[in-house]
Every structure is written in C-alpha cells, then in structure tokens.
Amino acid sequence: MIKNNLNIAVFAGGCFWCTEAVFQRLEGVYRVISGYTGGSIKNPAYREITTGRTGHAEAIMIEYDSETINYNELLEIFFATHDPTTLNRQGADRGTQYRSAIFYNNENQKELAHSMIEKLNVEGVFDNPIVTEVTALGPFYNAEDYHQDYYNQNSKQGYCQFVINPKLSKLQHTFKSKLKKEI
Template identity: 50%
Template sequence: MAKNLQQATLAGGCFWCLESAFNGLKGIESAYSGYAGGHVKEPSYEQVCQADTGHAEVVRITFDADEISYKELLEIFFALHDPTQLNRQGNDIGPQYRSAIFYHNDEQKEQAQALIDELDKQQIWPGKIVTEVTEVNNYYQAEDYHQDYFTNNPQNTYCNMVVAPKLAKFRQKFAQRLKK
C-alpha cells in the first residue's frame, strides 16, 4: 500500500528533544535534526551556536499523512515546548532555540496560522504565542553525531536533566500514539 509521505520542519528549542519525541510516533518515517531559516550556507553546529547564522535548530519530519495529519503533528509540537518564549526554551537561550514552523506549502502555512490563532484564543499559556511561521529555507541536516542523540548518549547530563523528563512527560501524554 502506497504511503502519503509529506514533510514538516519544526523548531522548538533543542533539536534533540523534538527529534527523539517525533521518532517515537506512529506514522513518522523519520525525524532528523537540522538547521533552517538562516543565511549561511551549510552551517556547522558551532556556527549556529554563535547565534549569528540566523538558523534555528529544527527537526525535519517525514510522515505518512494517512496515519498522522499535519495538524496532529503541530498539536504535538505545541505540547513539547513553550511557544510563548521568544528566542529561548528554558535555559537554552538564543535565536537558534526559537519556536518556528517552517512550512513546505500554502496548506501547511494556513493550518499553522489557524492553529496558532485557535491556541491563542484558548489562552493555554499565560502569554501570546510567538512561534514564527515562515517558508522553509536554507535547511541543512545536522552533523551525524546529532542524529538520535538522546538514544546514543543517555548518560549525557543535558539528556538526563532536560531531554529525559520532557520525553517521559511526552510519552505519558501521547502513549496511544507511540510506536510499539
């Protein structure tokens, strides 16, 4: 049976958290850590961390839209981070940690903006959502050592203190959507 494969590119803080979460969901073919939205060609992690390339840490998701919709991906994305924090997530500070939806077509753009408007009306967070919605540009996959980082580096301090608790909360909330 043919799959209805589509892509989504999302930024919500450290890419290790998002990549680990999305790779565990049914309907996800792959989720890769990368960089998008900047002006430097093929930036390195070190360059992006200097906060002057314009890139955000992102996850590029390939998903089967017949198993999980784009809107469902966005709902999960908003549950995984605080979209009211400008250029940061917790202690990760800088424009590379901004909340952003890099859309691949007009339908994604419209769905993203409609969901942001809906969530703002619901006042789920104390502040207004600052997630940028912009066309995907200058995407580059991150270095190999960033892929499956949490799985490959479970003893890393950041993974223990930040990624693991976030993933535990995610797995509990979305247990019915997880791959077996």
C-alpha cells in the first residue's frame, strides 16, 4: 500500500546498479529507478552515457515514505555507501557519468544536502573533502529495462560479487535497523 507521504530523492554515487541495490533494501522505500540526469542530451541511451560526453550521471530515483524513512536518513546512507571524495570516479568506474551528486527537487532537500556535507567535512568523517555535486533536479530519464533491478537479477555476476556485495555488507552492518525484512 502506497501512502500519501511519498517523496522523491535522486542520487548519483557511481554505477547505478550499486546505488539501486543499496536503496532497494531500505524500509519505507517503495521503488528505485535507475536512470540518467544532470546532462543536456534528451532521452539518452546507455551507449551515449558511457562516452562521458552527455553531462548525465548514472543516477537513481527513490520513491520513499517520509514517515518511515526521512531524507536526512537517505543522505546518511548515500554518503556511507560510496566514496564522495573522488571526483568523477567510484572505484574502477571513471568519468563524469560516475560522479557523486545529489539532485534536489526542493529547497529543503538542498539545505539538508549542504548541511550534511558540511557536517561530514567538519567531523572529518572522510580523509579528503567531499566533492559531491548538489544541483537542482532536471529531467530524469529511465535507463533501459536491463539496468532495472540489476543486482537482484544478476547477483552471481562478477561485478555484483566484487563491487556491490561489499556495499550491501556495509549497509547490513551499519544500518541494520533500516532494512526491509525481505526484498
């Protein structure tokens, strides 16, 4: 049952297969869509995104119930499950399409994102300063069907085993109380 408190959050934290898998597991998250945003090309295809010349990032759109999980909690999980200190890169994935970004859709999200970044920098949570882009959400284009629900359908694939599984282990350890009972 979808409640009236449904909100949208859009994050980019490297490969969208990783971020999708993380946020799908959270209580209060109803749907996670992999897609592209932040660039200038209309209706981009994955083959265009991989060139790094579209300006788009691989991103996820999260539909969530704010009474169960709030935006600040989503931000905490976002920052804990990727490296926000590397510019245009996550692990071996390199290019502007893999940048760390928060695409806000209202002023409250913008303020919360900036406040979280400042707090994490002041507390020295990371060895280097956070380079996460905070920008207004423009058009969001759904990725091709084969990118949707990728980890859940391909968990035995090498990339999933070596890149996504460690993120899910960290999520399980650090945010156990926020996880769904079953996925």
